[in-house]
Amino acid sequence: MSRKITINDVTLRDGMHAIRHQYSKEQIAELARVVDDSGADIIEATHGDGLGGSSIQYGFSKESEETIIRTTVENVKNAKVAVLLLPGIGVIDHLERAHDWGASVARVATHCTEADVSEQHIGKAAELGMDTVGFLMMSHRTSPENLLEEAKKMESYGAGTVYAVDSAGALTMDGVKERVSLLKNNLDPKTEIGFHGHNNLSLAVANSIVAIEEGANRIDSSLAGMGAGAGNTATEQLVAVLNRMDIEHNLDLYKTMDAAENLMKPMMERPVQIDRLSLTLGYTGVYSSFLLFAERAGKEYGVDPRDILTRIAEMGAVGGQEDWIVGVAQELAANK
């Protein structure tokens, strides 16, 4: 394969979920330096739920939005800095401020069937001259054909890149193949295709490779997989496989390995790994950041958190609806 893959590091954004949004300024600075030095092309840094995400609902960030973004910008030499924005949580004012603080990539995320809430935000990001990305979350929840329709909307609003996002780590390789190939073959040839994986079913690297084979050239990853649920595609694992497959990229394998072992893993509060709970996320198709909320509610109401997640999946909760968890836990406890 001759084209070069762009790696979008999400250690400082999706990784926020795994640490309850509590990275300190010093940790952000060190992670940004190390990830930049390892060769990542883009580094995303915000609250796990994007701009404006700091809340009772999702958890408050330790540092302010300004500190998170500015610290990242000040500590990178080569990488571009990205911010995530979920319309309904963040607003255009947040995006303009983030741009003023030095963010140059805007990733505007909606549930896979709701792209039309992103028109204002994608339009504004493009108008600001940012590298503008449409991010279709929970893409296992809709058909490949419908995902394409939603991707076309984002493209029409001004997104130069569109992602198939496996927020629940629920897609298997065929599911990724169908979705990415349909996007690649039907969107404008100039539109880049991206893939964001979670490792809940132990398929994050495999799915990322399938996405690349089908024409994706932006892939999300994080050090040691630091991210929601069982984590994202682990950068060092992805880089090792890309090297073996002679797929070009800008990262240094040893540097990513060292950063994962020496810096990232010691910062983890709860091991980011496949365990019975994160596996249940992938198995039932639940948004990965629900993990810690379900675990806490299970403990508090004396119910099995797997039952909570299974019920949440049946109800069809989408990203951002963490508030449903306590109601489900109460209901399960009452019916015991």
Next chain:
Amino acid sequence: MEKVKCAIIGSGNIGSDLMMKLLENEYLEVTALIGIDPESEGLKRAEKHGVKAISNGIDGLVEDPDIADIVYEATSAKAHLHNSKILKDLGKKAIDLTPAAVGPFLVPSVNLKEEEIPHLENVNMVTCGGQATIPIVKAVSDVLEVDYAEIVASISSRSAGPGTRQNIDEFTVTTANALREVGGAKESKAIITLNPADPPILMRNTIHLKTAGDAEGQKDEILKSLDAMVETVQSYVPGYRYKADPVVKGDIVTVSVEVEGNGDFLPNYAGNLDIITAAAVKTGEVIAKSMLEKERV
């Protein structure tokens, strides 16, 4: 009995639900539904119910100003910024269901003052999320100061029309402002999520409040105040109820409510339409009653 004539601008989900609710009203007679597309489903439905369908937008109202004394705006914030000036010049009372917030915020269970409202030329119904959550904030702030109010509204995708989707920032910003101004919170945040589940979900709202004191110590008073408020809202939105037991822990109060709609236009999952249209009907009734009384004097 004599009624006050009213018209609705906007033939989408909210305008249509409002029209259905007003058809049988005791004080208000809905005379016209105003849209911009003669082929729209909304305008066709109006004709079927004997309501005049006007398809050239606000111009149609300017051409026939006597068609209504009260005008409901159910378009978009941007459209209302334009229309509100015209309605003012025509001397019409405007009840605004967009997040434009030209006039003061009005939540019937909290600040519908019968003696004041008829004197206002323009009132704003906040948003569906605001109508569903501000009463809860007020119920708690009546007991204990609320330092921060945060609400999360989940609505079914099918009940969110293009106007709502293209103006999602206006929704969150206007709702957050009203949580402070009407709810009494010092700081605020509003979040909205659209859920495409099929069968569609009922509108659901979670209200997280950070209080200035020991909420847990005043749990009984807080629950009592909440119960009374839920009952007040139920008097004009019958499908409004708790979704989960209120949780009072330390200084944090979390309340979840759901709204089942009347099914006047969209099926009963679309409680987000009902909560704002029912509030607008209630407000219109108060204005109409005072207009009718004035005529009699």
